[in-house]
Amino acid sequence: MTRIHLARMVGSYGVLIALALLILFGYLRYENFLGLFNIMSVLRYNSMFALVALGMCFVIMTGGIDLSVGTVAALGSVAAAYASPYGPVAGVVAGVAVGLVVGLINAVMITRMHIMPFIATLASMLAASGTALLLANNRSVPVSYQSGFTELGQGNFIGLPIPAIIATIAFILGWLVLNYTATGRGVLAVGGSEESAKLMGLPADRIKTLAYVASGGLAGLAGVVLAAQFGAGQPIEGVGWELFAIASVVVGGTLLTGGVGSVGATLAGVLLLGILFTVLNFENGLGWISLSAYWQSVIRGAFLLVVVILQARLVAGETTRT
Amino acid sequence: MTDATRATVIERRPINPFDLLARYGTVIALVLLIVFNLIFTTNFATLQTLNVNLTQVCTIVIVAVGMTLVIATGGIDLSVGSLMSISGALAPMVFMSKLFPIGNIYLAVALAIIIAVGVATLLGLFNGWLIARFRIQPIIATLVLFIAGRGIAQVMTNGQLQTFKVPEFQFIGLGRVLGIPFQVIVMLVLVIIAAWVIRKTVFGRQILAIGGNEKASGLSGIAVKKVKLVVYAVSGFCAGIAGLVVIAINSASDANLVGLGMELDAIAAVAVGGTLLSGGRASIIGTLLGALTIQLVRYTLLANGVPDSVAQVAQAVIIIAAVWVQQQGRSA
Numbered sequence: 009m010t011r012i013h014l015a016r017m018v019g020s021y022g023v024l025i026a027l028a029l030l031i032l033f034g035y036l037r038y039e040n041f042l043g044l045f046n047i048m049s050v051l052r053y054n055s056m057f058a059l060v061a062l063g064m065c066f067v068i069m070t071g072g073i074d075l076s077v078g079t080v081a082a083l084g085s086v087a088a089a090y091a092s093p094y095g096p097v098a099g100v101v102a103g104v105a106v107g108l109v110v111g112l113i114n115a116v117m118i119t120r121m122h123i124m125p126f127i128a129t130l131a132s133m134l135a136a137s138g139t140a141l142l143l144a145n146n147r148s149v150p151v152s153y154q155s156g157f158t159e160l161g162q163g164n165f166i167g168l169p170i171p172a173i174i175a176t177i178a179f180i181l182g183w184l185v186l187n188y189t190a191t192g193r194g195v196l197a198v199g200g201s202e203e204s205a206k207l208m209g210l211p212a213d214r215i216k217t218l219a220y221v222a223s224g225g226l227a228g229l230a231g232v233v234l235a236a237q238f239g240a241g242q243p244i245e246g247v248g249w250e251l252f253a254i255a256s257v258v259v260g261g262t263l264l265t266g267g268v269g270s271v272g273a274t275l276a277g278v279l280l281l282g283i284l285f286t287v288l289n290f291e292n293g294l295g296w297i298s299l300s301a302y303w304q305s306v307i308r309g310a311f312l313l314v315v316v317i318l319q320a321r322l323v324a325g326e327t328t329r330t
Numbered sequence: 331m332t333d334a335t336r337a338t339v340i341e342r343r344p345i346n347p348f349d350l351l352a353r354y355g356t357v358i359a360l361v362l363l364i365v366f367n368l369i370f371t372t373n374f375a376t377l378q379t380l381n382v383n384l385t386q387v388c389t390i391v392i393v394a395v396g397m398t399l400v401i402a403t404g405g406i407d408l409s410v411g412s413l414m415s416i417s418g419a420l421a422p423m424v425f426m427s428k429l430f431p432i433g434n435i436y437l438a439v440a441l442a443i444i445i446a447v448g449v450a451t452l453l454g455l456f457n458g459w460l461i462a463r464f465r466i467q468p469i470i471a472t473l474v475l476f477i478a479g480r481g482i483a484q485v486m487t488n489g490q491l492q493t494f495k496v497p498e499f500q501f502i503g504l505g506r507v508l509g510i511p512f513q514v515i516v517m518l519v520l521v522i523i524a525a526w527v528i529r530k531t532v533f534g535r536q537i538l539a540i541g542g543n544e545k546a547s548g549l550s551g552i553a554v555k556k557v558k559l560v561v562y563a564v565s566g567f568c569a570g571i572a573g574l575v576v577i578a579i580n581s582a583s584d585a586n587l588v589g590l591g592m593e594l595d596a597i598a599a600v601a602v603g604g605t606l607l608s609g610g611r612a613s614i615i616g617t618l619l620g621a622l623t624i625q626l627v628r629y630t631l632l633a634n635g636v637p638d639s640v641a642q643v644a645q646a647v648i649i650i651a652a653v654w655v656q657q658q659g660r661s662a
Contacts, residue, residue: 123654304481313460
């Protein structure tokens, strides 16, 4: 009984506890860790990953996967860069639109042609990358600095980084949709058991379509932020983002088999993996040890390992005892 | 579908284009591509073209052979590219005596190969251990080494390029036996062994049984965990060899680049080759043909002046078309 209880506790709060401990560790060990500048730059930089992970979270909750998000973000950044002279709104519309289109194509392949999500989105990943390179003529596309577009990545609003505000709004919307709308509950039902969901009369295909379209749109939006932050559309950026997003979602306790998930824990997962990197930088700054940036992926991998083993053990304990 | 029901279906409808396409689609596509090239691509029917295509496709096939076995059990291995970079980073450190001095160059090269491939195999075994022991989903379990593995290789080399000129080692990538590139021989040997294992051995049957229905396999006395351990170790082994081939061709090892994106190339080859991604069915020859088809499509497009970016889009379309046609064939 206690073990079951513990499993549920760790499932829902584990990532938050880990995040709190990591922040506490950083606060006690390093000067300025909770300084305004550091907090702002962590939020600014990780907002792109947060957007991508939010979409991924919905897709994974339906029991699917979306490998195309990284290259869709690259494609979105190129489209946004071309639209940037017409202002920030045009940039957002262009970036999100290409993301929505790719998401819709993914959805059609998965729900109509019944191709496995892994393969379907693997193909669209290649196609999006090719299209991005083609549109950008194999180089990065500079954005306009006159139209105010770069504010989307570099600007502040009431003292907060604009990309972080965008990501926060997206997460609040995602949380509301998941918990308070029929579609949101449908996402979990389809992921839990598609067969049962269909028998209960839920429009499973439509729900899955929405999840992939949302994932594409959010990846496109992440691309807009990317272009605004770095001042250029980057056709070769975004490599490996999909796996980082999957890792964040998993660290957040969302089961890859679908049917269970939390939007908030996904955000915590993104921040956790992001802050690990910051801690590494601060540790180097202390001068006791000197770990190259390459250690960041080793540490992230090791961290993911610990989390999945813990999850596996707790889930195993739960199923054998109930 | 049992053989009997399949037979009646075929009897009722003697010509089902999808079934034909699903069975021989990859071969047909390959033949069409070759015919197209013979007509339109200048200098296609030369030994050099053959060599270029074979050497480029070799590493993908080597990795895809291991991947086919993994996928046949219903799993997936995302870590292969990272394992390639680890193996590629380790070998030069050994044969250039960076780790410990070795007098004899042949001994050094032999040790380098054994250590590099051995470590990759062990890491594959580690994947298998996570999957078999903790029942972690393969995509997550291998994601760990996908993320950490390249980092380990980068940390080992400090992210720096290792260049070398060691003909004894580079024979793996540049040598020839009876005019055939050595890595093509390695590839063919691996393909033949794997195809034989799948078709003729009990172990091969066990792999397919686990992919078909893991629970039933376990109940019927198959050592599911052991089979999985071996399969992931084999995938690591294949990735280790592929890493050596890549660095031997390049005369250099760059931990940032060796094997980058290889997991997806290999999975694409397996899927186009007709192996079900849900497991339970495997065709090693299909994987070879799948890799050759993807390679030849790219070559055809590039040789005829189509930019690489368009070739990528074409590759995506081919993967979807191949998988879709195969599904139609099965459901028909």
